Amino acid sequence: MKTITRTLVVLLFAVAILAACGPQEVEKPPDEVTVQLAWTHEALFAGFYAADQRGYYAEEGLEVTLLPRPEPGADTIAVVMDGTAAFGVDYGAGLVISRSQDRPVTAIATIYRRDPLAFITLADSGITRPHDFPGHTIRTLVPGSSAVAFEAMMARLGLDSDSVEQVDVGFDLSPFFAGELDIWPAYMNSTVLTAREQGYQVNLILPEDYGVHLYGYTLFTTEQLIRENPDLVLRFLRATLRGWRWAVENPAEAGPLALKYDPELDAAHQVAVMEASVPLVHTGEDHIGWMRAEVWQGMHDILLEQGLLDEAFDVEDVYTMEFLESIY
Amino acid sequence: MKLATKLIILFLLLTTIPLVIVGYLAYDNGRRTIEQNVLNHLISTNILKQNEFDRWVHDNERSLRNLARRPGLTEHAAVLASHDPNDSAYQAVYASLIEDHLSPTLEEEGGFLDLSILRGDDGLILISTHKSLEGKYRESESFFVEGKKRTYVENVAYSLALEGLVMHISTPIQDREGNLIAVLAGHADLADMSNIMEQRSGLSRTEDTYLVNTFNFFATEPKFGEGYALRKAIRTEGVEACLQGKEGVGFYDDYRGVTVIGAFRWMPERELCILTEVDQAEAYAPVVALRNTVLGIGLAVALIVALLGVLFARTITRPVRQLVEGAEEIGRGNLEYRIEVGVRDEIGQLSQAFNQMTENLQAITASRDELNREVAERKRAEEELKQTLAELEASRAAALNMMADAEEARTAAEQANEKLRREIAERMRVEAELERSNRELEQFAYVASHDLQEPLRKVQVFGDRLKARQAQAFDEQGRDYLERMQDAARRMHKMINDLLTFSRVATRVEPFVPVDLRQVAQEAVSALEVQIEQSGGRIVIGDLPTLEADPTQMRQLLVNLIGNGLKFHRQGVAPVVEISSEQIKRRRKELCQVLVKDNGIGFDEKYLDRLFKPFQRLHGRGKYPGTGIGLAICRRIAERHGGSITAQSAPGEGATFIVTLPVQQKRET
Numbered sequence: 003m004k005t006i007t008r009t010l011v012v013l014l015f016a017v018a019i020l021a022a023c024g025p026q027e028v029e030k031p032p033d034e035v036t037v038q039l040a041w042t043h044e045a046l047f048a049g050f051y052a053a054d055q056r057g058y059y060a061e062e063g064l065e066v067t068l069l070p071r072p073e074p075g076a077d078t079i080a081v082v083m084d085g086t087a088a089f090g091v092d093y094g095a096g097l098v099i100s101r102s103q104d105r106p107v108t109a110i111a112t113i114y115r116r117d118p119l120a121f122i123t124l125a126d127s128g129i130t131r132p133h134d135f136p137g138h139t140i141r142t143l144v145p146g147s148s149a150v151a152f153e154a155m156m157a158r159l160g161l162d163s164d165s166v167e168q169v170d171v172g173f174d175l176s177p178f179f180a181g182e183l184d185i186w187p188a189y190m191n192s193t194v195l196t197a198r199e200q201g202y203q204v205n206l207i208l209p210e211d212y213g214v215h216l217y218g219y220t221l222f223t224t225e226q227l228i229r230e231n232p233d234l235v236l237r238f239l240r241a242t243l244r245g246w247r248w249a250v251e252n253p254a255e256a257g258p259l260a261l262k263y264d265p266e267l268d269a270a271h272q273v274a275v276m277e278a279s280v281p282l283v284h285t286g287e288d289h290i291g292w293m294r295a296e297v298w299q300g301m302h303d304i305l306l307e308q309g310l311l312d313e314a315f316d317v318e319d320v321y322t323m324e325f326l327e328s329i330y
Numbered sequence: 331m332k333l334a335t336k337l338i339i340l341f342l343l344l345t346t347i348p349l350v351i352v353g354y355l356a357y358d359n360g361r362r363t364i365e366q367n368v369l370n371h372l373i374s375t376n377i378l379k380q381n382e383f384d385r386w387v388h389d390n391e392r393s394l395r396n397l398a399r400r401p402g403l404t405e406h407a408a409v410l411a412s413h414d415p416n417d418s419a420y421q422a423v424y425a426s427l428i429e430d431h432l433s434p435t436l437e438e439e440g441g442f443l444d445l446s447i448l449r450g451d452d453g454l455i456l457i458s459t460h461k462s463l464e465g466k467y468r469e470s471e472s473f474f475v476e477g478k479k480r481t482y483v484e485n486v487a488y489s490l491a492l493e494g495l496v497m498h499i500s501t502p503i504q505d506r507e508g509n510l511i512a513v514l515a516g517h518a519d520l521a522d523m524s525n526i527m528e529q530r531s532g533l534s535r536t537e538d539t540y541l542v543n544t545f546n547f548f549a550t551e552p553k554f555g556e557g558y559a560l561r562k563a564i565r566t567e568g569v570e571a572c573l574q575g576k577e578g579v580g581f582y583d584d585y586r587g588v589t590v591i592g593a594f595r596w597m598p599e600r601e602l603c604i605l606t607e608v609d610q611a612e613a614y615a616p617v618v619a620l621r622n623t624v625l626g627i628g629l630a631v632a633l634i635v636a637l638l639g640v641l642f643a644r645t646i647t648r649p650v651r652q653l654v655e656g657a658e659e660i661g662r663g664n665l666e667y668r669i670e671v672g673v674r675d676e677i678g679q680l681s682q683a684f685n686q687m688t689e690n691l692q693a694i695t696a697s698r699d700e701l702n703r704e705v706a707e708r709k710r711a712e713e714e715l716k717q718t719l720a721e722l723e724a725s726r727a728a729a730l731n732m733m734a735d736a737e738e739a740r741t742a743a744e745q746a747n748e749k750l751r752r753e754i755a756e757r758m759r760v761e762a763e764l765e766r767s768n769r770e771l772e773q774f775a776y777v778a779s780h781d782l783q784e785p786l787r788k789v790q791v792f793g794d795r796l797k798a799r800q801a802q803a804f805d806e807q808g809r810d811y812l813e814r815m816q817d818a819a820r821r822m823h824k825m826i827n828d829l830l831t832f833s834r835v836a837t838r839v840e841p842f843v844p845v846d847l848r849q850v851a852q853e854a855v856s857a858l859e860v861q862i863e864q865s866g867g868r869i870v871i872g873d874l875p876t877l878e879a880d881p882t883q884m885r886q887l888l889v890n891l892i893g894n895g896l897k898f899h900r901q902g903v904a905p906v907v908e909i910s911s912e913q914i915k916r917r918r919k920e921l922c923q924v925l926v927k928d929n930g931i932g933f934d935e936k937y938l939d940r941l942f943k944p945f946q947r948l949h950g951r952g953k954y955p956g957t958g959i960g961l962a963i964c965r966r967i968a969e970r971h972g973g974s975i976t977a978q979s980a981p982g983e984g985a986t987f988i989v990t991l992p993v994q995q996k997r998e999t
Contacts, residue, residue, distance in 0.1 A: 286547070
C-alpha cells in the first residue's frame, strides 16, 4: 500500500515537473486592431462586444479597440481611410457611394443584412403604405442613408417624393407622438422600440416591401489592408462572426455586454435592442454576415438612379466574398 | 486464515460467481432488448413524423397547385396584372377572387394562413387575404423567383412584415399558352407543422420531436421550450451530427442539459433536421428495474449461502476446535486433560488416538520425572561435599599466611625503628652544632664590627683634624691622599654600621606585636623624604594589613625596599614605587604578601641569588651608592619572621619585590 502511494506521489510530481518544463511557446504579442463603429455604444454592436468580452479576439491573437461614432453624421469611412481604424462599420449604400468618391474601401461582411430603417406612422393615422404618403409631413431625411431609401421607395412606386414635406424637428420623438408630423424615419432596433416602450402603436412601412433592398451596417476595411495582411482580416472577421453568432443565439446575455463600454445604458433596453436586431442579422436565409451580389447591384443601381454616383461601375469592387467563403 | 472463514468464502465463491455471471448476462440481455426497443421506437417515430411532414407539405402544394389551375382564377389574375387598381374591371375581379377562390380555399383546405397573388413581372402583391400585404413587392424573395418556374416550398424563415416565422409555398399561374401571369403564394400554417411534431405516440412522458434548421436554430417549438423557434440555437451532439447529413442514434445531453437517447435524421429536401429524443432516465427505467431485481435476487442468494456456509462450517470446525484446545491444554503440561468429542467421524478417531497418546505420555513422564529427581538430589549432595572441602583448605592456607606475615612485619618494624633512632640522633647533633656555629659567628661579627669602630673613628677624627689644621702644609698630591683616606674611612664606617645592623637582626630581638604595616610604610616614606624629593619620585601606598611582627624591623624592611626603588631609577624617568599587599593561604596558614613595585632599571632574574647576599652588588659602586647589604638585611628580617623574600624583574622593566610574611607568629613556648 505504502509503495503504491509513494509511486503515485512520485508519478504526480513527475507529471507536474514535465508539465512545467513542457515546450513553452513564445507568445506573439497580440495585433492591435481598432474598429470604428457606426453609432454610439449600444447592443446594436453586440457581436463585436461578445467577440471582445468572450475572448474570441484574444484567441485569434487580436487586441481590439472599439470606437463609438463621435457624432451623428461623422465620416467613419475617413477614419478607416486614414488608418486610425483598421476596420469600420457603415451602411452598405454609404460604402458604394464612397467607392465612387475614390475612397477604395471594401466590404467584407454585412452584419445587418436587413436594413433596420422603417418609416413609422401612428397606428390610428391611416397611413399604412407609401401610397398614403403624399400630402403628409416627414421628419427631415438624412442624406446618404434614410434619404436614399425614401427616394428609392417613392421612385419605385412612381410616387413624387416632393409631395411629402420634410419638417426639421430634431431627433426627439415627442412632436411625432403629438401628431405634429406624420411620418418618422425610424430604426427597427432603436426608435421603434422606444416608441413601443412608451406605449405607442405604430405602423411599420419597410422599404424592403417595396423593392428597395439595402444592406444595413456592413463591416469594411481598406483595399490596402486586404492586400497586405489578409490573414489579419480573416482572423478579425472570424472572431467577429463568432461573436455575432453567440449574440444572436443568446440575446438576453448579449444585450447587457454594451454596458461595459457605456455604463449609463439600461440593461433591459439593451436586451430589447438585441432581440429586435436578431432577425435583421440572422434572417434564416443565409449565414450571418453573408452578402449577395444582387443586393449590392441593386444598391448601386438605386444610387446611380438618384444621381449619387457619377457613373456606373463594377459593383464587385465594393465587396469581397473571399473571407466569408473561407470561413463558412 | 481460519478454517471457518475459508469454508464460508468458498461457499460464497461457488454460488456467487455463477450467480453474477448469470445475473449479468440476463441483465445485459434485457438492457440490450429494452435499449433496442427504445431506439427502434425513436427511429420509427422520426420516419413517421417525416412522412407526416412531407404529406402535409405535399397536401399544401397540391391544394395550391389546384387553385392556381382554376380557369377563373387564371383569368382574374390576368386582369389584375394588367389593369390599374382604380379600373372598374380590376375592382370587379378583385372581389370575385377573394370571395370565390382565395377565401373558400383558405377555409376549406386549411394548412394556409393567407393566400396572395403576386404579379409575375415585378413581384407586386396584387391581392391577398392578408390585406396589409397588398401593394408590397416580393421580387427578390426566393418563393417568388422560384415560384415563377415551379411549385416551390421555402424554408422556414423570419418575416419582418409579419414579425414572425413563415414558410412560403408558391406556384406559378399561367395562361393557356403557358405564359406566366402571376405567382400564387401562401404562408403555410407553421402551427400545423408544430402539431405534427408534438403529436406523441403516447408511450413516453418525455418524448420530444423537433426540427432544427441548417443554422442550428430550432424550426419548431420543442416540448420543453417556448419561443425557441428561430430564436434559440441548439448545438447538441445529435444536431451537430445530423447537420453534417448523418442519420443515427446517440446518447447525449439535449438543449436542457438532460441526458437523452436521441434519433436524428437529415431531410435534405427541406434542409431540416428532425430529432426525436427521450430522457435516458425514463427510457432506462425498465433497465434500472431489471438491474435492481437481478441485484436483489443476487444479494438474497448470497445472504442465504453465507448463512448456510456459517452453519456448515460450524459443524465441521467445532470438533476440530475442541481438538485444538485439548492439544493446547496438554501442550501446557496438563496431562490429566481428555478431549471430549461426540462425533464418530475421522475427527472423533483422531481425538481418541490423541487421548490414548496423552495417557501413554503421562505414564512415561511420571517415571522419567522420578529418575530426574534422584539424579538431581545426588548431584546436589556431591556439590555440597566439594564445597565444604574447598572451604576447609582455604582456611588452613589463610592461617599459615597470617603467621608468616606477622613475623615479617615485626622484623621490618624493628629495623625501621632502629634506623629512625639513628637518624634522629644524627640530625639533633648536626642542628646543635649548626646553632652553636651560627651563634659564634654572629657574636664574632658583632664584636668584630663593634671593636672595629673604635680604631676607625680615630682614623676619621685625626684625618679631620689633619685636614682642618695642616691642609696648607700638604701639596696637591698630599691633599688628594688625605681626601681619599677620609673617603675610605667613611665607607668603612658605613660598612661596619651596616654589618652591625645585619647582625643585630638576629641578635637584638624584640618581641612580636601587632603592627599596622600601613602606618609603618608611612613612617618609612617620611624617613626617605629627602631622597624622594631629590629624585622627584612618588610613593603609592596601597591597602596594607596588620600582622604580628617586629615593628622596627618592618620599618627597616620597607625603608630598604622603597629606598632601592628610588635609587635604581631609570635615567630621566621619575621613580614611582607602589606598595600593596595580598592575602594568601598556604598550607592552612594565613600569609600576607607585601609587594613593592618600582619602575626602575630592573635586573636580569638570573642574578636573583646574588641579590640577597651581603655585599653583593649588580652595579659598580660609582654608579649607584651603597654597601650592598640592604637586601641581605631584608632577607634576614623576612626569614626571622618565618617568611621569605623574592623578586620579579627584567632589565629596563622595573622590579617587584615580594615579601611573604605570616599574619600570626607561632606561639613560642
